Amino acid sequence: MSKKVLIVGGGLAGTIVANGLCRHIAPQMRKGEISITMIGTTDTHMYQPGLLYVPFGKIREHELFRPQRKVLDKRVIFHIDPATNIDVENQKVTCKSGAVHEYDYLVIATGSRIMPQNIPGMEEGGHWFYDLDGARKLRTALDTFEGGKIVVNVNAPHKCPVAPLEITFMLKEYLQGKGLWNKTEITYTYPIGRLHALEPVAEWAKPAMDKDGIKYETFFNTKEVDPDAKTISSEEGVTLNYDLLVTIPPHNGAPVIMDSGLGDGGWVPTNKTKLLREGSTNVFVCGDTTNIPISKAGSTAHFEADTVIDNLASILTEGRWARDYDGKVFCFVETGMNTGTYVWFNYTTPPNPGAPSQMIHWFKLAYNRLYWLSARGLL
Amino acid sequence: MSERKVIDARGSFCPGPLMELIAALKLMQVGDEVEILSTDQGTAKDVPEWAAKVGHETVDSGEKDDHWFVVVRKAK
Numbered sequence: 001m002s003k004k005v006l007i008v009g010g011g012l013a014g015t016i017v018a019n020g021l022c023r024h025i026a027p028q029m030r031k032g033e034i035s036i037t038m039i040g041t042t043d044t045h046m047y048q049p050g051l052l053y054v055p056f057g058k059i060r061e062h063e064l065f066r067p068q069r070k071v072l073d074k075r076v077i078f079h080i081d082p083a084t085n086i087d088v089e090n091q092k093v094t095c096k097s098g099a100v101h102e103y104d105y106l107v108i109a110t111g112s113r114i115m116p117q118n119i120p121g122m123e124e125g126g127h128w129f130y131d132l133d134g135a136r137k138l139r140t141a142l143d144t145f146e147g148g149k150i151v152v153n154v155n156a157p158h159k160c161p162v163a164p165l166e167i168t169f170m171l172k173e174y175l176q177g178k179g180l181w182n183k184t185e186i187t188y189t190y191p192i193g194r195l196h197a198l199e200p201v202a203e204w205a206k207p208a209m210d211k212d213g214i215k216y217e218t219f220f221n222t223k224e225v226d227p228d229a230k231t232i233s234s235e236e237g238v239t240l241n242y243d244l245l246v247t248i249p250p251h252n253g254a255p256v257i258m259d260s261g262l263g264d265g266g267w268v269p270t271n272k273t274k275l276l277r278e279g280s281t282n283v284f285v286c287g288d289t290t291n292i293p294i295s296k297a298g299s300t301a302h303f304e305a306d307t308v309i310d311n312l313a314s315i316l317t318e319g320r321w322a323r324d325y326d327g328k329v330f331c332f333v334e335t336g337m338n339t340g341t342y343v344w345f346n347y348t349t350p351p352n353p354g355a356p357s358q359m360i361h362w363f364k365l366a367y368n369r370l371y372w373l374s375a376r377g378l379l
Numbered sequence: 380m381s382e383r384k385v386i387d388a389r390g391s392f393c394p395g396p397l398m399e400l401i402a403a404l405k406l407m408q409v410g411d412e413v414e415i416l417s418t419d420q421g422t423a424k425d426v427p428e429w430a431a432k433v434g435h436e437t438v439d440s441g442e443k444d445d446h447w448f449v450v451v452r453k454a455k
């Protein structure tokens with residue numbers, strides 16, 4: 001009987017797994033021995049890192065989207081029908097339409113989402129750029145901003161660890177360009193005792209902020225926002241005034257994970273080297289939705305997906321395990337509108353970023369365009 | 380005593396043990412305990428310091444084999 005691989009989630013991780021697997025098991029698919037089905041929520045695929053440029057009008061919205069059907073290998077069966085229940089005991093997934101999909105191997109890749117509603121007053125008082133609607137509103141707010149106090153507020157957990165620093169430095173350059181920098185004060189807040197989770201990035205960020213006159217407040221975990229008084233307060237007892245609050249709200253995983261009892265907060269307990277759901281031998285977890293204590297980033301999703309592809313292909317065709325995931329993460333960091341740097345690390349190698357350069361910035365811009373090749377599994 | 384959750388943040392450079400702890404506490408009930416394991420010596424100092432600042436309770440901490448551990452009780 002033919003074996004069924006089911007992928008829930010058609011974002012970066014799910015799409016790379018689907019496309020990569022097609023290539024590895026092409027002969028078996030041709031003979032009808034293995035099928036790959038993906039369940040997604042929309043017919044478009046959004047390039048999330050591009051959202052960073054929306055508030056500054058530096059990317060056109062249509063550039064963020066591609067039809068998911070075109071990003072996916074033709075051999076993948078694709079249903080736009082959100083999963084409502086994932087039943088790992090009985091190996092089946094139920095969707096909104098009532099359709100039930102059985103599987104031999106499941107890949108959960110439902111990502112993470114922002115939860116401004118989890119902090120009192122944040123939805124009403126805050127702006128953000130982590131979804132398109134929020135990025136558009138921030139663009140409008142910046143269009144009419146005439147100077148004042150900006151708070152860039154970072155909450156845990158959140159995806160893309162570098163985006164908060166990037167937006168801070170990009171805001172500065174944008175406001176300099178508009179002649180508003182001398183009327184503006186930016187305060188950057190961060191949950192732990194330094195400016196970034198990665199120590200070397202924090203060490204680089206501090207003098208860079210000092211040089212630019214950007215203020216910072218560490219050990220700041222948001223308790224509440226008062227949209228009328230325009231203040232934001234922390235659990236640690238600090239209150240800041242703002243004219244414009246740019247927040248990176250705390251995240252959760254997808255509702256279907258919680259509704260199916262697969263993990264608190266939507267984070268699926270996952271073996272950090274096997275990428276198998278704890279307690280399962282046929283359920284892989286990939287991308288932001290794992291509970292693995294590493295960065296929730298596109299590069300993590302990519303390296304994890306490559307590992308899942310190798311293991312699934314190997315199990316399906318040769319009945320053996322191929323390799324473990326080493327925890328690799330790689331990030332480009334935009335250090336301004338025209339310079340960038342990068343950093344990589346894994347479970348055993350600490351991070352060590354190079355000096356920012358214009359070339360790395362251009363490389364990141366090129367990578368922005370190359371995203372679609374990587375989603376197709378061609379990089 | 381309520382349940383005790385364990386976060387194995389050994390080898391986690393980003394977001395790191397304290398960020399993992401902060402995220403985990405958001406999903407816990409008052410009175411629940413969480414044990415964080417870390418290969419970063421700084422954790423043994425940073426976590427109790429932060430917990431005290433915010434008003435959570437450090438129940439236990441120390442060094443075990445190749446790592447450090449801190450147990451925190453959510454107090455509010």
Ligand SMILES: Cc1cc2nc3c(=O)[nH]c(=O)nc-3n(C[C@H](O)[C@H](O)[C@H](O)COP(=O)(O)OP(=O)(O)OC[C@H]3O[C@@H](n4cnc5c(N)ncnc54)[C@H](O)[C@@H]3O)c2cc1C
Pocket residue numbers: 008009010011012013014039040041042048049050051052081082083084109110111112129130131159160163254255256286287288289296297298299300301330331332
């Ligand atoms: C502003 C911003 C900037 C970023 N910049 C970078 C960067 O520079 N570098 C980097 O590496 N990363 C960056 N990221 C992070 C990166 O985009 C994510 O980490 C990555 O997309 C994670 O991939 P994923 O497949 O796990 O999740 P996603 O790509 O979010 O995909 C999850 C998919 O699951 C679907 N889904 C959810 N629930 C269901 C359901 N019930 N049924 C079916 N489908 C479901 C969703 O619709 C979605 O399509 C950035 C993110 C943002 C928001």
